[in-house]
Amino acid sequence: MKKKPGAEVVQLEVDHRAAAGIRAVPRVTLVVPVYNEEASIPVFVERVTEMMAMIGASVSFDILFVNDGSRDRTERTILAEAAGRDDISLINLSRNFGKEAALTAGLHHATGDAVIPLDVDLQDPPEVIAEMIRRWQGGARVVNARRSRRDADSWLKKATANGFYRLFNALAEQPIPRDVGDFRLMDREVVQAIRQLGERSRCNKALFSWVGFETEEITYERPPRAAGQSRWSYWKLTKLALDAIFSSSTVPLRIWTYVGMMMAVLSLLYSAFLFFRTLIFGIDVPGYASTVILILVFGGLNMFALGIIGEYVGRIYTEVRQRPLYVVRSQFLSAKAAD
Numbered sequence: 401m402k403k404k405p406g407a408e409v410v411q412l413e414v415d416h417r418a419a420a421g422i423r424a425v426p427r428v429t430l431v432v433p434v435y436n437e438e439a440s441i442p443v444f445v446e447r448v449t450e451m452m453a454m455i456g457a458s459v460s461f462d463i464l465f466v467n468d469g470s471r472d473r474t475e476r477t478i479l480a481e482a483a484g485r486d487d488i489s490l491i492n493l494s495r496n497f498g499k500e501a502a503l504t505a506g507l508h509h510a511t512g513d514a515v516i517p518l519d520v521d522l523q524d525p526p527e528v529i530a531e532m533i534r535r536w537q538g539g540a541r542v543v544n545a546r547r548s549r550r551d552a553d554s555w556l557k558k559a560t561a562n563g564f565y566r567l568f569n570a571l572a573e574q575p576i577p578r579d580v581g582d583f584r585l586m587d588r589e590v591v592q593a594i595r596q597l598g599e600r601s602r603c604n605k606a607l608f609s610w611v612g613f614e615t616e617e618i619t620y621e622r623p624p625r626a627a628g629q630s631r632w633s634y635w636k637l638t639k640l641a642l643d644a645i646f647s648s649s650t651v652p653l654r655i656w657t658y659v660g661m662m663m664a665v666l667s668l669l670y671s672a673f674l675f676f677r678t679l680i681f682g683i684d685v686p687g688y689a690s691t692v693i694l695i696l697v698f699g700g701l702n703m704f705a706l707g708i709i710g711e712y713v714g715r716i717y718t719e720v721r722q723r724p725l726y727v728v729r730s731q732f733l734s735a736k737a738a739d
Contacts, residue, residue, distance in 0.1 A: 427460040428533065428585075429512030433502035435468040437520050438477045444520045445481045445488070451526040459533055462487040462734055465520075466506045469496035479732065489734045494727040500602045501726040503582060507591055509731070515591050517582040517604075524583040528620045532585040541587040541613035547579045548619040576609045577617065584608065600725055601715045653712065656705045663701070 430448065434441065445463070452461050465478050467490060475492060482488035491509055493502060503517055514536055518524035524545070532543040562578075582604060586594075593611045594604075 425458065425460050426513045426537075427462065427511075428514045428516060428529075429510040430461065430463045431466065431503065431506030431510055431515055431517045432463060432520050433466045433468055433499050433506060433517075434470060434474055434478075434520050435496060435499070435502070436470045436472045436474060438470075438473045440520045440522070441465075441474065441477045441481060444522055447522060448526050451529055454527075455530050455533070462489065462512065464489045464491065464506055464510055466502045466509075467492045468499065468502040469493050482732065482734065486734050490732040492729045492731065494729040497726045500604055503604050504602060505726045505728065507594060510591065513588050514585050515588070516585045519583070523622050524581070525620060528618060529585075531618050535616045535618065536585050536587065538616075539614065540585075540616040541590050542608070542615040543585040544577055544580045544615060544617045545583045546577060546617055546619050547581070547622045574606070574610045576605050580617075581605065582608075587613070589613070600718045600723070602725070652708050656708060659701070659705070663698070 432444070448461075448463060455461075465488070467475050467478065475490070478488070478490050482490065489509075491505055493505060497505075506517065507515060514533075516529060516532065518526070528545060532545065535543040586608070590608075590611060590613050593613075594607055597607055597611075
């Protein structure tokens with residue numbers, strides 16, 4: 401692999417944790433979920449290989465692709481890239497289970513001393529991994545990568561993303577860092593803790609934040625996709641946001657407890673007003689409009705409350721069935737991953 405002109409080898413110090421463990425040279429596993437990304441994979445592997453060359457031999461890398469039921473030539477493309485290399489592995493899921501499940505499968509199969517999930521479209525630039533490793537070797541167990549600019553995203557996507565972070569952090573017991581996606585470095589101990597979380601309705605960003613540990617943050621500018629097209633529609637993003645909120649907080653249920661109490665008090669006051677007005681002024685002509693308005697308002701509030709309750713009941717149903725989060729169809733493990 402030819403290096404770009406002027407590329408310098410960045411030698412990183414060996415972490416004391418890795419030096420005290422089994423491996424003399426710490427190994428970092430890159431977990432890459434993919435779905436119909438055959439056009440992005442060669443470009444991604446090239447950029448990551450350049451990054452590995454720049455960091456040098458003080459840190460070892462392996463790449464774990466998780467093929468989330470792709471229908472194009474993604475699997476063949478990955479296997480072609482893996483030919484002749486000892487650092488590319490592939491997990492094939494039996495169908496499309498969604499990115500959260502695919503990422504969970506990658507975390508379950510990753511064997512490195514640290515794990516970095518990142519997207520194959522290169523909107524998570526591999527060049528910032530060197531700084532992540534420096535922070536990790538300096539003692540951080542988690543190194544978050546925060547997007548300082550999102551010029552590649554549309555104004556609607558940026559607005560909805562900002563709204564999600566505000567709403568989630570207002571409702572959730574454990575907030576998540578703003579503008580931080582799945583792209584982060586996690587120490588082996590952190591990954592082991594995440595593996596113990598067995599819920600089926602998952603938002604990995606919330607789980608990463610929930611487990612805690614010493615955390616540091618770096619920033620980067622998010623570039624446009626290197627190849628292919630995004631598979632995320634606004635409908636899928638909305639579903640992901642709802643999963644994140646309802647799986648991380650019971651505040652929406654408590655809100656409706658307070659709303660119910662407030663409506664009960666208002667109803668009692670209004671009933672008392674009508675009672676005493678009738679006693680003083682006699683029976684008034686019934687108002688059709690006010691009756692219809694009250695029925696519609698209370699009916700709408702009841703339906704909305706039932707919808708929120710239904711979201712939680714549906715997730716309870718998913719959890720009690722205890723179905724696996726994903727099913728592995730086949731796997732190809734590299735020499736490094738099998739080590």
